[in-house]
Amino acid sequence: MSKLTITANYRRDGDDWAVAVRANGKELDATAPGLIAARLAADQLVDEIxxxxxxxxxxxxxxxxxxxxxxAYLHTRAGLTPPEPAGAPEASTAHEQVIEA
Incomplete structure (x- = not known):
C-alpha cells in the first residue's frame, strides 16, 4: 500500500483563514480566525479524510x-508578523528617498 498524499491549502478569507484539505478526489473545507487555528482545523480534516x-x-x-x-506559520508561532507574500505590493516608507545628483 502506498502512502496517501494529502494537501492542505490555506488562503486569507477576509479577517479569517480558509483551508481546503484534498486527497483521493475528496475535499473538506474549514475556516478559522487565525493561521494557528486553521492549522489545527486542517489536522482535524486530515484525520477525517x-x-x-x-x-x-x-x-x-x-x-x-x-x-x-x-x-508564515513559523513567523506566526513565534509571534512575529509574517512577511508579505511574493508579488505583493511593497509598502512605501518615509525614510526611503531617491537622491538625484
Whole structure:
C-alpha cells in the first residue's frame, strides 16, 4: 500500500483563514480566525479524510506554495508578523528617498 498524499491549502478569507484539505478526489473545507487555528482545523480534516490510513503525508501550502506556508506559520508561532507574500505590493516608507545628483 502506498502512502496517501494529502494537501492542505490555506488562503486569507477576509479577517479569517480558509483551508481546503484534498486527497483521493475528496475535499473538506474549514475556516478559522487565525493561521494557528486553521492549522489545527486542517489536522482535524486530515484525520477525517484519511480515516484508517496511518501511512499518510500532508503537504501544507499557502495559496499553493509550501515554502510560503512554512515561513508564515513559523513567523506566526513565534509571534512575529509574517512577511508579505511574493508579488505583493511593497509598502512605501518615509525614510526611503531617491537622491538625484
Amino acid at each position: 484519511a480515516t484508517g490510513r496511518p501511512d499518510r503525508a500532508v503537504v501544507h501550502m499557502l495559496e499553493g506554495d509550501a515554502f510560503a506556508f512554512s515561513v
